[in-house]
Amino acid sequence: MAKWTAADIPDQTGRTAVVTGANSGLGLVTARALAKAGGRVILACRDIEKGRRAAATMPGTVEVRALDLANLASIRTFAESVTEDVDLLINNAGVMAVPHRRTADGFEMQFGTNHLGHFALTGLLLPKLKDRVVTLSSSVHGVGRINLDDLNRESRGYMRWPAYAQSKLANLLFTFELTNRLKAAGSKLTAYSAHPGYASTNLQSHTETFMDNIMSLGNRLIAQSAAMGALPTLYAATADIEPGSFAGPGGFMGQRGYPKVVGSVRAARDPKVAKALWDKSEERTHVSYRLNA
Secondary structure: OOOOOHHHOOOOOOOEEEEEOOOOHHHHHHHHHHHHOOOEEEEEEOOHHHHHHHHOOOOOEEEEEEOOOOOHHHHHHHHHHOOOOEEEEEEOOOOOOOOOOEOOOOOEHHHHHHHHHHHHHHHHHHHHEEEEEEEEOOHHHHHOOOOOOOOOOOOOOOOHHHHHHHHHHHHHHHHHHHHHHHHHHOOOOEEEEEOOOOEOOHHHHOOOOOHHHHHHHHHHHOOEOHHHHOHHHHHHHHOOOOOOOEEEEOOHHHOOOOEEEEOOOHHHHOHHHHHHHHHHHHHHHOOOOOOOO
16 A cells, blocks of 8 residues: 655645644644645634744745634634634644643643644634634553543542643544544534644643753654654645544554554543533533534
8 A cells, every 4th residue: 555645735826725733843834735736725823923933934825813722712712703714724823731721712722722622622623614623632641531420520639641642532522523523414524633743843832841941852763753753644634534533643552654544432422421522512612613504
């Protein structure tokens, strides 16, 4: 089987993509590749100045708009600014293993940013979305546990890695449930998930502990490049694969290599948990999905 690369991205001329967290790492590589393929790309960034510097390195038609996924008001303002049709929504931005913090709306930072922020964004943009939604998860989802009674980790106490794993499992459950709801509604919109394997980005530098140094060393010695890490996202966004698929590296232990459709743990496709998580996400974000054919 041929190795899928960015050179296999179909012509994106006339198409618009929104990429969250596009000012660095996987998001920057993803946005640049879509722009190079002819697409118009909206870089949705918390830091506008970093976004502008990133945009200056990209070919084609790109623009930067402010989006803070840890703030529901910012998400609503961004969604209202998008008046055009959007062919691709790439839910890429995220935080990993950060110290215990809360979002502007009081959610645990990792769950609030990685899952609830993108849940709200997708729902608010839904009337304008025309083709695909791709949400980034992680291979760490496999050790994640969804505690529906303590999503904010208030009674369990905060543990950064379990909190991260919960948010990444939530990303997959979101894609699973969104896929089922889109199919039931007869919608042409489709949903996918992707994970980058072990890719060298600045995501690993915000734990504010000695782990930053360890992961920095791992980035240099073990990790694949951000360009390779972004391929599963681009594959899920543009390749001819089954809706609801999970894309990831096809090489060593699923952490390196060219993209393919990969498996997930059974918990990522639990219909009862997926529906319950969806209901709680609507309740917390005050965003209700209105799905039409």
